[in-house]
Amino acid sequence: MRVPDIVGRLIRIPRLPGPRVALRLLTIPALRRRWRRSLSFRIVSTTLLVSVVVVAVLGVVLLDQVGRGLLDAKRKASLAEVAADVAVAQSQLNQTPAATPAELDPLLESLVNQLSIRGNGVYSVALLSTSDVGTGFDSGGVRQALPQRLRDVVVRQQAEASTYVHLDSAPPSAPGVAGGGPTEALVVGAPLAARTTSATYELYLLFPLRAEEQTLGLVRRTLALGGAALVGLLALISFLVTRQVVRPVRQAAQVATRLAAGRLQERMAVHGQDDLARLATSFNEMARGLQRQISELEELSRVQRRFTADVSHELRTPLTTVRMAADLLHEARADFTAEVARSSELLVGELDRFEALLGDLLEISRYDARAAVLEVEPTDVAGLLRSECAYATRLAGDRGSILSTSGIPEEPVLAEVDGRRVSRIVRNLLSNAVEHGEGAQIEISLAADEESVALRVRDHGVGLRPGEAGLVFGRFWRADPSRARRTGGTGLGLSIALEDARLHGGWLQAWGEPGRGACFRLVLPRVAGGPLHGSPLPLQPADAETPADDAGHQPTPPGSAATVPPPGRGVVEAGR
Amino acid sequence: MKGRILVVDDDLALAEMLGIVLRGSGFQPAFVADGDRALQAFRDVRPDLVLLDLMLPGTNGIDVCRAIRAESGVPIVMLTAKSDTLDVVLGLECGADDYVVKPFKPTELVARVRARLRNDEPTAEDLRIGPPEDPVEIDVAGHRVRRGEATISLTPLEFDLLVALARKPRQVFTREVLLEQVWGYRHPADTRLVNVHVQRLRAKVERDPERPDVVITVRGVGYKAGPP
Numbered sequence: 001m002r003v004p005d006i007v008g009r010l011i012r013i014p015r016l017p018g019p020r021v022a023l024r025l026l027t028i029p030a031l032r033r034r035w036r037r038s039l040s041f042r043i044v045s046t047t048l049l050v051s052v053v054v055v056a057v058l059g060v061v062l063l064d065q066v067g068r069g070l071l072d073a074k075r076k077a078s079l080a081e082v083a084a085d086v087a088v089a090q091s092q093l094n095q096t097p098a099a100t101p102a103e104l105d106p107l108l109e110s111l112v113n114q115l116s117i118r119g120n121g122v123y124s125v126a127l128l129s130t131s132d133v134g135t136g137f138d139s140g141g142v143r144q145a146l147p148q149r150l151r152d153v154v155v156r157q158q159a160e161a162s163t164y165v166h167l168d169s170a171p172p173s174a175p176g177v178a179g180g181g182p183t184e185a186l187v188v189g190a191p192l193a194a195r196t197t198s199a200t201y202e203l204y205l206l207f208p209l210r211a212e213e214q215t216l217g218l219v220r221r222t223l224a225l226g227g228a229a230l231v232g233l234l235a236l237i238s239f240l241v242t243r244q245v246v247r248p249v250r251q252a253a254q255v256a257t258r259l260a261a262g263r264l265q266e267r268m269a270v271h272g273q274d275d276l277a278r279l280a281t282s283f284n285e286m287a288r289g290l291q292r293q294i295s296e297l298e299e300l301s302r303v304q305r306r307f308t309a310d311v312s313h314e315l316r317t318p319l320t321t322v323r324m325a326a327d328l329l330h331e332a333r334a335d336f337t338a339e340v341a342r343s344s345e346l347l348v349g350e351l352d353r354f355e356a357l358l359g360d361l362l363e364i365s366r367y368d369a370r371a372a373v374l375e376v377e378p379t380d381v382a383g384l385l386r387s388e389c390a391y392a393t394r395l396a397g398d399r400g401s402i403l404s405t406s407g408i409p410e411e412p413v414l415a416e417v418d419g420r421r422v423s424r425i426v427r428n429l430l431s432n433a434v435e436h437g438e439g440a441q442i443e444i445s446l447a448a449d450e451e452s453v454a455l456r457v458r459d460h461g462v463g464l465r466p467g468e469a470g471l472v473f474g475r476f477w478r479a480d481p482s483r484a485r486r487t488g489g490t491g492l493g494l495s496i497a498l499e500d501a502r503l504h505g506g507w508l509q510a511w512g513e514p515g516r517g518a519c520f521r522l523v524l525p526r527v528a529g530g531p532l533h534g535s536p537l538p539l540q541p542a543d544a545e546t547p548a549d550d551a552g553h554q555p556t557p558p559g560s561a562a563t564v565p566p567p568g569r570g571v572v573e574a575g576r
Numbered sequence: 577m578k579g580r581i582l583v584v585d586d587d588l589a590l591a592e593m594l595g596i597v598l599r600g601s602g603f604q605p606a607f608v609a610d611g612d613r614a615l616q617a618f619r620d621v622r623p624d625l626v627l628l629d630l631m632l633p634g635t636n637g638i639d640v641c642r643a644i645r646a647e648s649g650v651p652i653v654m655l656t657a658k659s660d661t662l663d664v665v666l667g668l669e670c671g672a673d674d675y676v677v678k679p680f681k682p683t684e685l686v687a688r689v690r691a692r693l694r695n696d697e698p699t700a701e702d703l704r705i706g707p708p709e710d711p712v713e714i715d716v717a718g719h720r721v722r723r724g725e726a727t728i729s730l731t732p733l734e735f736d737l738l739v740a741l742a743r744k745p746r747q748v749f750t751r752e753v754l755l756e757q758v759w760g761y762r763h764p765a766d767t768r769l770v771n772v773h774v775q776r777l778r779a780k781v782e783r784d785p786e787r788p789d790v791v792i793t794v795r796g797v798g799y800k801a802g803p804p
Contacts, residue, residue, distance in 0.1 A: 313657040314657075316657040316678040316679055317587050317590055317657060317678060318587075318589070318590075319678070319679040320590055320593075320655075320678040320679040320680060321587070321589045321590045321593045322679075323679045323680070323681060323682075324593045324594070324596075324597055324680075324681070324682045324685075325593055327681055327682045327683070328596065328597065328600070328682065355679055358679075377796075378796065
């Protein structure tokens with residue numbers, strides 16, 4: 001047949017997955033996944049499902065209608081045949097001179113033969129005697145098929161009646177022609193009466209419905225085939241239509257993904273002037289806008305970073321000259337008057353601060369430009385801490401502070417860190433403690449476990465007010481702007497320390513309470529880039545766990561910042 | 577004492593100040609402000625040491641450094657505003673012996689200059705390092721280095737580095753110790769100085785710088801004289 005060929009070829013147009021792939025694609029989770037992820041799969045399968053239901057309902061209704069129509073026509077034709085046959089039989093019965101039933105038999109037999117010939121294979125005939133049950137003539141198989149119910153109706157009501165029966169095997173349609181397989185059949189019965197003997201008879205005609213069944217079968221097959229082809233075509237059409245819509249949408253999604261990944265020059269292709277083209281156009285406009293804004297921002301931030309770095313560099317050359325001139329004056333101060341000598345001292349002292357500030361600014365700008373590089377090597381953190389403390393002792397002595405280093409273990413504590421940066425963190429923490437320590441003792445401790453090393457600098461100075469633990473790492477932040485600066489910190493030290501800790505993937509946290517001092521804890525992974533899950537040292541020192549009377553501030557358990565953190569920041573930490 | 581110093585710097589105030597400081601310390605400074613004229617000035621002045629600013633108009637400091645190094649081993653000390661890795665390493669790789677980061681103190685500068693001009697009384701000494709069958713021979717008094725038939729030309733700094741290693745064969749020198757002995761730093765300084773100059777030295781004395789047998793790296797510690 002041609003139609004399935006065409007259908008087959010149509011179906012083969014899209015690339016069909018091979019049998020094994022198809023099997024894998026047909027597992028329930030795979031289907032569920034495709035349903036969730038593929039718009040076209042959803043549309044095609046919905047179309048398929050709905051059209052199958054529609055076609056099935058239509059087919060059933062159609063088949064029913066066609067079947068009914070066929071049967072009705074057959075029935076009408078049959079009844080007409082029966083009427084004609086009854087008329088022939090009745091007229092012959094009326095004209096016969098026979099007086100006894102036995103004499104009638106030859107006539108009845110000839111009637112059956114005659115009518116059977118008239119039937120020409122379309123129907124079989126039986127003439128049965130009502131009174132003499134069991135006698136009668138049959139052109140073939142009618143009596144066996146005859147339901148008793150029908151006979152009862154015909155005899156009782158003396159009227160024509162019909163019913164459908166099922167034949168296990170069709171009677172031979174014509175003498176010499178073999179009967180067929182099982183089939184439905186229509187049986188019509190009508191009463192006859194012989195005037196001379198006043199005996200009654202029943203004439204039965206059996207119409208096998210084989211032809212109708214065959215027609216109906218053909219219709220059913222045609223409908224099924226047509227329905228399947230229709231469903232297939234609908235699926236194909238919906239696939240093609242959705243592909244037209246889905247493809248640009250998918251392309252848009254891909255382009256959006258690439259845009260999000262930072263490839264800002266990505267654009268969608270615009271074809272024609274339809275809705276999809278408008279989508280692409282507005283998408284591209286959005287991308288252009290984004291690209292422009294991002295590059296403007298990038299440029300702005302680049303210019304700003306560059307400017308900071310340039311300013312720091314450009315300042316260095318004149319500063320060098322000033323520095324050398326100042327040092328020269330300072331060395332010769334013995335020859336000057338007291339005022340000039342003191343001026344030269346102030347000049348040199350302030351130049352030191354200026355230099356420190358410039359160095360810190362440059363360092364911060366390097367972090368902002370993400371140009372800071374970590375250079376790790378196995379370092380003895382205990383040794384480093386001790387030597388930094390030794391250096392800071394001199395500074396602390398000027399302020400009356402004593403550095404207590406009993407919390408530093410004697411044995412080396414090795415960790416893969418950038419020694420220069422860790423030294424700088426320690427230096428910043430120590431000078432911060434000295435500056436805010438009010439001349440009280442400063443305790444330094446160090447501890448390590450398998451994966452981390454922690455060091456803590458505790459002072460007993462003014463402490464931190466609630467909320468300040470997060471602010472201390474801010475650039476140029478000062479607890480009390482009116483407080484005199486004495487050690488000449490730049491205001492960037494803790495910011496740089498935080499950046500240094502972050503570069504290591506470590507934590508730098510602050511704890512403090514008013515009047516009870518402050519505590520800074522640095523936690524670093526022992527292996528560069530290693531994980532950090534906890535700290536061998538609590539952030540809150542052990543002596544600060546009892547409630548503070550003066551501040552009325554409720555402390556929290558060790559290991560967390562006792563200060564109330566600013567919203568959204570929590571304990572201020574670097575890194576993870 | 578050797579004391580002619582060529583100052584290559586475009587900042588006139590700084591150059592003048594450098595002059596004052598250097599003269600005050602007993603050196604004789606000469607000046608050039610332009611990278612393009614630096615090499616000519618170098619040939620005219622024949623200084624014992626060059627103070628070279630890395631940021632110059634015309635030919636930049638790195639190129640000047642390379643040009644001077646191409647014809648002389650005279651010590652070069654860079655003045656740099658940038659302590660960033662790249663800039664300094666680039667300068668060192670081009671042959672500068674040491675560097676000072678602006679802003680520096682006069683004492684610091686003079687200390688660096690003195691360290692480079694330090695002229696120990698040469699001792700009559702012959703040293704050999706490297707594999708016994710193919711050693712590097714050093715004539716300390718004559719400032720000559722040979723390997724096989726070839727005479728190797730080293731800058732004074734490279735020579736000092738090689739001699740420091742060769743005097744105590746089999747002793748491992750940390751970078752800090754080398755910085756103190758060869759460069760004269762008394763406090764921790766940039767260990768990249770050592771790394772870069774060991775590379776430069778190896779490029780001259782080793783048969784295969786990828787697999788050195790004269791200056792050996794001891795992983796995690798420092799360097800020592802060969803054989804391994």
